[in-house]
Amino acid sequence: MEKELDKVIEEIMLAPDVNGCLVADHQGLCLASKGTAHVDSAGIIVAISEQACKIQPNLKPPTVCLETDKKQCLIQRHGTITGAIYKQKA
Amino acid sequence: MQSNEEECLLHSCFSSLKTAVMGCCYSFCNKENDPQEHIVNERTHLLEVAEQQQETPVPTSSTSTPPRKPDEQSALNRILHETATNVIDVGALGPYALEPGAYSERVRAYTARVAAAPLGGPGPGAGPGQGPGPGPGPLVRALSPGHRLLADVPPPERSGLLARPPLTHDDKELITNAVKKAAAALSELRVEHHEDLVVPFRVP
Numbered sequence: 001m002e003k004e005l006d007k008v009i010e011e012i013m014l015a016p017d018v019n020g021c022l023v024a025d026h027q028g029l030c031l032a033s034k035g036t037a038h039v040d041s042a043g044i045i046v047a048i049s050e051q052a053c054k055i056q057p058n059l060k061p062p063t064v065c066l067e068t069d070k071k072q073c074l075i076q077r078h079g080t081i082t083g084a085i086y087k088q089k090a
Numbered sequence: 091m092q093s094n095e096e097e098c099l100l101h102s103c104f105s106s107l108k109t110a111v112m113g114c115c116y117s118f119c120n121k122e123n124d125p126q127e128h129i130v131n132e133r134t135h136l137l138e139v140a141e142q143q144q145e146t147p148v149p150t151s152s153t154s155t156p157p158r159k160p161d162e163q164s165a166l167n168r169i170l171h172e173t174a175t176n177v178i179d180v181g182a183l184g185p186y187a188l189e190p191g192a193y194s195e196r197v198r199a200y201t202a203r204v205a206a207a208p209l210g211g212p213g214p215g216a217g218p219g220q221g222p223g224p225g226p227g228p229l230v231r232a233l234s235p236g237h238r239l240l241a242d243v244p245p246p247e248r249s250g251l252l253a254r255p256p257l258t259h260d261d262k263e264l265i266t267n268a269v270k271k272a273a274a275a276l277s278e279l280r281v282e283h284h285e286d287l288v289v290p291f292r293v294p
Contacts, residue, residue: 001282004275012268023272031276063265065257074257074265081276083269090258 002032009034012085019071020086036086045084049077 005023009032012021020035022042030042052064052075061077067089074085188196243251 001279004278005272008268008271008275011271015264018264021268023269023276032272063257063262065261072261074261076265076269078266078269078273081269081273083265083272085265085268087261090261 005032015087017088017090018085019088022084022086024082024084026080026082031081037084041084045075046082049075049082053077 009021009023012018013034018035020037021033022030022037022039022045023032024030024042024046026046028043028046030039033039033042048064049061053061055062064075066073066075070089072087072089074087076083
């Protein structure tokens with residue numbers, strides 16, 4: 001059933017510097033995870049994106065970027081799906 | 091002539107007897123009911139016998155209900171008493187005023203306890219000692235002993251970090267496209283029907 005989603009995940013992983021990828025639904029259920037992205041992080045990622053959307057509810061969902069010295073985690077919501085990409089800092 | 095007089099006399103006798111009897115019945119019926127209910131309706135008793143029959147079952151039912159009610163009442167009282175002893179009604183306590191002496195004593199005791207608590211080591215970042223100021227510094231250290239996940243950055247570094255560009259355009263495009271494609275792929279999620287759901291058991 002999830003062949004299309006797997007294809008999209010593979011495509012994302014092929015992008016440069018990407019270490020991990022995660023897709024979750026609006027309730028925090030992990031739909032797909034690959035690489036360094038952990039299944040258990042789905043809940044917190046969805047929660048972060050939900051709270052970020054509340055800052056300016058009239059605008060489209062913002063992109064949340066969690067940064068450390070060398071890596072970053074990009075989180076964005078689209079409709080009911082929240083996606084996260086773990087990558088090395090450029 | 092005489093027959094006419096006799097007839098009239100008889101008529102008058104009968105009518106007076108009738109009113110007397112009806113008056114008796116009416117007064118007897120009204121004895122039981124409310125004195126204000128003078129209206130003859132569907133509830134007025136026609137016969138004396140019907141009332142006597144009703145009176146006898148009423149005393150028996152009244153004797154059976156009193157023993158039941160005290161049990162319920164005593165049970166209710168017991169539950170009420172138990173609740174009153176076990177439950178603390180905070181709303182009914184009233185205003186609680188602490189004496190100024192007791193208040194200052196408590197402040198002293200608590201600050202002494204907090205200061206005596208084991209102090210945590212330096213955090214992974216700049217360190218809590220270089221935090222906002224010397225006042226809350228030792229207190230903050232005491233409250234979070236051990237390794238801290240997100241240490242506060244000192245003001246000069248903080249302004250430098252916030253001044254940097256937020257996110258590169260490529261990264262933004264990457265994440266936006268990725269999530270859009272994932273959402274589109276999920277919308278095409280469908281159940282593939284291979285076999286029948288209902289299978290007949292062939293029992294001989």
